[in-house]
Amino acid sequence: MSTPPRAGMPSDAEPLPSTLRVLAVDDEAPALDELVWMLERHPAVRQVIPAASGEAALRVIHEEQLDAIFMDVQMPGLSGLDLARVLSRFTTQPPVVFVTAHERHAVDAFELNVVDYVLKPVRDERLSEAVRRVLHRLEGADPAPTASDESIVVELGGVSRLVPRADVLFVEAQGDYARLHTATESHLVRVPLTTLADSWAGAGFVRIHRSSLVALGHITEWRTEGGRTTVVVGGHELVVSRRHTRELRDLLVRRAQPLRGAP
Incomplete structure (x- = not known):
């Protein structure tokens, strides 16, 4: 008997090894809890470490070995954009996915070579797409965008797309x-x-x-x-x-x- 897919994934999705150790960052407790819960349900995610601020996230980044970071953009103190700028100076930078309710930061985000820009409220299939892009980036199949292939996030019928x-x-x-x-x-x-x-x-x-x-x-x-x-x-x-x-x-x-x- 085949093993059923984990919750949140389409039934015809290929099984993925649980390999990713992920940092989830959001200053709003309900939003952070939901993001952690959704990421933990993904079959490719092995562990999710929560952080309630940019400063807390930076401490975790220095102390832990991480595969990816999913974080909000607008946070008091060290914002998501600020943290992404700090990470851009690292020799080895974990892939970053922004999860936010604010579309207006998309241009700045993609200039920082983020992997994806997910708009709230987050849907399972949209988050799965972001995880897939993280995996491709880690495998070298999805290189950081260059000036010529930059994309911008648009909303179409409640669905976020990259143009x-x-x-x-x-x-x-x-x-x-x-x-x-x-x-x-x-x-x-x-x-x-x-x-x-x-x-x-x-x-x-x-x-x-x-x-x-x-x-x-x-x-x-x-x-x-x-x-x-x-x-x-x-x-x-x-x-x-x-x-x-x-x-x-x-x-x-x-x-x-x-x-x-x-x-």
Whole structure:
């Protein structure tokens, strides 16, 4: 008779060895208890050590051998982001998963090479996906994201998803939020356009207007009529403000220059 899967896992999931020693960090006792309980139910998790603050977590990190850290972002004193920055200076850094109710920190989180960003309330299947990514990172199959393959967390029908930055054609400001446009859909994220403009500048995203940001590599047309300049990105015609026209034109011209010495 086969052994039934542990609670919280789909019945057709492959059996996993209980190998992970995990640190769970949250300053709110009910949330910490729930996170510990959910992690302990996962077949790949051998032990969960709870910590009620960033400072307590740092002490555990120095004293214990850990395979992964699941922690909240916003905590008094040493926040999750602060702790992740400290860990980023370690020679060997355990994979970090953020478990939070706040989507707006996603950009900062992925700049710190976290493995995953799980939004509360946490579902079993979503946490299982995060554990799977931890295992892949530890096995070397899921390397830390680079500047070119960074993703951003979006909410779709109550489900959190990762949208690769490479799929984003342009971004529009909507108040304190931003709307990401891909070839097939758009997503509203709780991140100001100015934040994305600063974070994504090195990945080829340029400001063409105070309310829009475009991926330079996805621009297919440039039009100037009657003193009005526009660009076409993914079939969308976007206005370029006079302030940004010269800079954008120079960037496009440099990208279009033929290789010198070519026959």
